[in-house]
Amino acid sequence: MTAGGVLRTALSLLLVALVLWPHAFAPVFAPFAPERGPVIYDRVSLLSLSLSHLGLVAAASSLAALVAVTLAILVTRPAGAAFRPLSRTLTNVGQTFPPVAVLALAVPMLGFGAWPTLVALFLYGLLPIFENAMTALSTLPPRTLEAARGMGMGRFQRLWQVELPLAAPVILAGVRLSVVIGLGTATIGSTVAARTLGEVIIAGLLTNNTAFVLQGGLIVGLFAVLIYDALVRLEARIARRAGAGSARAG
Amino acid sequence: MIEIDRITKVYDDTTVVDEVSMTVETGTITVIVGTSGSGKTTLLRMINRLVEPSSGEVRINGEVTRDIPTHLLRRRIGYAIQGHGLFPHHTVARNIAAVPRLLGWPKDKIARRVDELLTLFGMEPAAFRDRYPAELSGGQQQRVGVARALASRPDLLLMDEPFGALDPIIRGRAQEDLRAIQQKLGSTIVLVTHDMEEAIRLGDRVGVMDGGRLVQHGPPEEIVARPANAFVAEMVGDAERPMRLLSLIPVRGLVEPGAAGGDPVPEGASLRDALSACLWTGRDAVPVERGGAVVGRITLDAIRGRVEHRA
Numbered sequence: 001m002t003a004g005g006v007l008r009t010a011l012s013l014l015l016v017a018l019v020l021w022p023h024a025f026a027p028v029f030a031p032f033a034p035e036r037g038p039v040i041y042d043r044v045s046l047l048s049l050s051l052s053h054l055g056l057v058a059a060a061s062s063l064a065a066l067v068a069v070t071l072a073i074l075v076t077r078p079a080g081a082a083f084r085p086l087s088r089t090l091t092n093v094g095q096t097f098p099p100v101a102v103l104a105l106a107v108p109m110l111g112f113g114a115w116p117t118l119v120a121l122f123l124y125g126l127l128p129i130f131e132n133a134m135t136a137l138s139t140l141p142p143r144t145l146e147a148a149r150g151m152g153m154g155r156f157q158r159l160w161q162v163e164l165p166l167a168a169p170v171i172l173a174g175v176r177l178s179v180v181i182g183l184g185t186a187t188i189g190s191t192v193a194a195r196t197l198g199e200v201i202i203a204g205l206l207t208n209n210t211a212f213v214l215q216g217g218l219i220v221g222l223f224a225v226l227i228y229d230a231l232v233r234l235e236a237r238i239a240r241r242a243g244a245g246s247a248r249a250g
Numbered sequence: 251m252i253e254i255d256r257i258t259k260v261y262d263d264t265t266v267v268d269e270v271s272m273t274v275e276t277g278t279i280t281v282i283v284g285t286s287g288s289g290k291t292t293l294l295r296m297i298n299r300l301v302e303p304s305s306g307e308v309r310i311n312g313e314v315t316r317d318i319p320t321h322l323l324r325r326r327i328g329y330a331i332q333g334h335g336l337f338p339h340h341t342v343a344r345n346i347a348a349v350p351r352l353l354g355w356p357k358d359k360i361a362r363r364v365d366e367l368l369t370l371f372g373m374e375p376a377a378f379r380d381r382y383p384a385e386l387s388g389g390q391q392q393r394v395g396v397a398r399a400l401a402s403r404p405d406l407l408l409m410d411e412p413f414g415a416l417d418p419i420i421r422g423r424a425q426e427d428l429r430a431i432q433q434k435l436g437s438t439i440v441l442v443t444h445d446m447e448e449a450i451r452l453g454d455r456v457g458v459m460d461g462g463r464l465v466q467h468g469p470p471e472e473i474v475a476r477p478a479n480a481f482v483a484e485m486v487g488d489a490e491r492p493m494r495l496l497s498l499i500p501v502r503g504l505v506e507p508g509a510a511g512g513d514p515v516p517e518g519a520s521l522r523d524a525l526s527a528c529l530w531t532g533r534d535a536v537p538v539e540r541g542g543a544v545v546g547r548i549t550l551d552a553i554r555g556r557v558e559h560r561a
């Protein structure tokens with residue numbers, strides 16, 4: 001196994017242990033807990049918090065990917081070019097709006113719980129995917145596109161068989177960015193009663209319990225690192241298939 | 251037969267292709283040659299309607315292309331471009347299969363066609379079928395590009411500077427291969443180049459373009475021997491003309507009985523080859539062979555006579 005493989009396995013095992021058997025880590029976190037206070041967060045199972053945290057990010061990112069890629073496809077067609085500046089502005093605004101403000105605005109409409117968080121994560125996830133998809137779709141090799149047109153492929157055939165597969169690695173890089181941002185941002189969803197790992201961190205902040213903060217932060221951080229790494233490797237695989245890797249040894 | 255009938259393309263105020271007419275006979279190679287910006291690519295792209303003509307029309311076997319839906323028209327016309335334009339995310343086999351797939355050929359027929367073409371282009375199917383374009387040399391990519399354009403046995407093959415990116419030696423080989431394959435398949439080809447040498451070597455007919463106009467169109471011998479104007483003469487290159495002419499004429503027609511010393515030349519070789527054999531070895535005549543047997547000789551005088559006679 002390579003050094004990277006060893007590290008990856010070690011981190012995965014650490015994460016699984018932290019989520020399933022948090023009490024085993026009590027001696028490690030004890031120095032950070034207040035005197036006679038609890039060391040390990042056990043009001044709710046960390047597994048169920050992790051699953052709902054990941055589920056929320058997955059749902060928001062999938063939705064953002066679907067909308068952003070569709071939008072990018074539309075504005076890179078000749079007929080949609082006029083809407084390009086407008087859609088860029090919109091997705092940029094989505095990004096500059098602080099997620100806390102989105103939560104505050106969404107709660108009166110959607111109530112407490114997962115929905116406002118989903119909206120915030122979705123808006124936050126749009127921009128990186130849209131920008132990447134638009135760049136990828138408008139910088140495809142012109143000769144390949146010309147060949148596709150010249151051999152009599154229809155518009156949809158060109159999109160499905162040529163443009164999207166060739167743009168896939170760059171689009172996926174945008175999705176990766178959006179997922180990682182989402183994993184971190186989802187923690188503040190706990191302030192509006194969404195069930196995320198933020199609950200552990202916020203409980204720690206409210207009771208001055210650094211042990212909780214460390215615990216929650218460590219789990220979220222490990223998820224982010226491992227998911228990021230998995231997506232990078234998936235991208236490399238797809239890029240090689242798309243010919244960008246050009247690795248003869250491949 | 252492809253008939254190009256007073257076809258014109260105007261962008262804004264500039265006429266890029268100006269009333270060009272020519273007929274391309276089935277089973278022949280027509281080479282369009284001209285300087286950069288003379289409208290060659292535009293002319294070619296009007297044939298498969300990647301560019302819509304401003305006026306004039308193109309007929310393929312009598313059928314007006316304007317009346318055929320573009321995607322169906324293009325599936326009948328092979329198109330090979332400089333830099334090949336292969337799909338980087340598809341294997342060699344899938345690239346070659348592109349048009350047959352669009353046409354809905356059955357799988358086994360496509361597989362057989364792919365292997366047949368790879369063999370024809372000197373690429374072992376088992377070794378190349380499953381490679382990606384990035385895993386091929388430039389010359390191999392080029393051949394796959396041409397094979398892809400030929401895959402569905404199109405009525406017509408359009409080639410835009412297909413050998414532009416190749417080094418001179420590979421380029422020469424690719425030209426010979428194309429000639430051989432064209433003769434074997436009986437394909438009709440319109441090829442664009444800015445290289446007069448290539449035009450003379452490959453064309454049954456050569457069309458010379460200048461500033462959007464077709465200034466001369468005829469067999470290569472005629473272009474070399476009787477350039478229509480100063481531009482064509484310059485393209486042909488005055489100093490090169492005798493040699494160009496010699497390279498077009500096979501030894502076969504000037505063989506006379508008699509003996510000569512030294513290594514023989516094949517009767518299919520050009521007069522240019524025979525001349526260079528004479529000069530290189532200091533002989534006044536060289537033996538000519540057919541299938542390994544000497545059938546006569548060719549003399550320096552005969553070669554000289556042939557060029558003077560032409561001029």
Ligand SMILES: Nc1ncnc2c1ncn2[C@@H]1O[C@H](COP(=O)(O)OP(=O)(O)OP(=O)(O)O)[C@@H](O)[C@H]1O
Nearest residue numbers: 261262266284285286287288289290291292293444
């Ligand atoms: N879409 C377009 N709009 C305006 N002008 C164009 C367009 N396409 C080509 N032209 C012009 O038409 C002229 C002929 O172009 P074309 O590509 O046919 O030349 P070419 O003979 O193929 O040249 P080269 O050998 O450099 O490829 C050029 O001056 C070019 O600038």
Ligand SMILES: [Mg+2]
Nearest residue numbers: 290291292410
């Ligand atoms: Mg050109």
